[in-house]
Amino acid sequence: MKKMNTKIIERIERLKRKKNAIVLAHYFERPDVMAVADIVAGSTGLIEETLKANADIIVVCGVDFMAETAAILNPDKKVIAPVQRAVCPLALQLTRKELLEAKKENPGSEVLIYLNSLTETKAVADCICTAANAATIADKMDDSLPILFGPDQAVSYYVRKRTIKELITVPEYGACPVHHKIVREDLINAKVAHPEAKIVAHPECIPEVQDHADYIGSTGGMIKYCTETEADEFLVAAEVGLIHMLQKEAPTKIFYPVTTTAICGGMKKTTVVKIEEALEKEKYEVVVPREIAVDVRRAMERMFELA
Ligand code: SF4
Numbered sequence: 001m002k003k004m005n006t007k008i009i010e011r012i013e014r015l016k017r018k019k020n021a022i023v024l025a026h027y028f029e030r031p032d033v034m035a036v037a038d039i040v041a042g043s044t045g046l047i048e049e050t051l052k053a054n055a056d057i058i059v060v061c062g063v064d065f066m067a068e069t070a071a072i073l074n075p076d077k078k079v080i081a082p083v084q085r086a087v088c089p090l091a092l093q094l095t096r097k098e099l100l101e102a103k104k105e106n107p108g109s110e111v112l113i114y115l116n117s118l119t120e121t122k123a124v125a126d127c128i129c130t131a132a133n134a135a136t137i138a139d140k141m142d143d144s145l146p147i148l149f150g151p152d153q154a155v156s157y158y159v160r161k162r163t164i165k166e167l168i169t170v171p172e173y174g175a176c177p178v179h180h181k182i183v184r185e186d187l188i189n190a191k192v193a194h195p196e197a198k199i200v201a202h203p204e205c206i207p208e209v210q211d212h213a214d215y216i217g218s219t220g221g222m223i224k225y226c227t228e229t230e231a232d233e234f235l236v237a238a239e240v241g242l243i244h245m246l247q248k249e250a251p252t253k254i255f256y257p258v259t260t261t262a263i264c265g266g267m268k269k270t271t272v273v274k275i276e277e278a279l280e281k282e283k284y285e286v287v288v289p290r291e292i293a294v295d296v297r298r299a300m301e302r303m304f305e306l307a
Pocket of ligand 1: 028063087088089090091116176177178179204239264265266267
């Protein structure tokens, strides 16, 4: 098994060189997928890396909206997703039609949409945000207008606590089912077992978990906090894949998942075998219809301007 993996890794590296390709992976991917990636990052980091990618082919290991975002930002490059339909269940909770209806019901509001949403929904937004920049952007948006925010209710709670802006959240109960598996009881039990550990939480966690955290932030922010703070032990309220990267970045520290059940199925669909196949056959090419891409790009440019 180990031998086979070494061979696959060699073939992947050969294909990358031959085709001038790079592989990007999100922190929630499988550890062996992250190991063959050239860049491993959270959503914000992946956006930054795709913008400066010096490659003909970009392979994105993540969920659908991440690969589509990379394709929108790199119209001159071939963007490949190793799997089809790596769905984010949170994204499905706000359709373009529903957002258009919410806009009609809230005339005079500015629309701020979380990156973890359908690409066609993002096309109707005034601005996009990630967990790393949502609060900063909300703060810098027009003071005189309420913000129509979606689709994650927990991220909306996180932003509300950091801005005086009025936020109207759509849909009312939008949630990441993975981060919602982390419940208050798990956190309390984990804290009893590890009383010295600092609690770090992702903004997609439910408010009760956020309220108990020593630090709340994006995946990149959580890694920065854990590596820079003096504490030696951490309880991690996030998708379990992040533990792997935390251990890699801070090998002398100890990280405990608050629950081992917070696993994102969409992220785990990609395997090293599928990456090799993706590079070999250059599939599945991600193509976003031009009219959608133009609108999403405009909303992303507002994000770059405000973040
Ligand atoms: S962790 Fe949640 S928000 Fe992130 S991709 Fe998975 S389902 Fe979507």
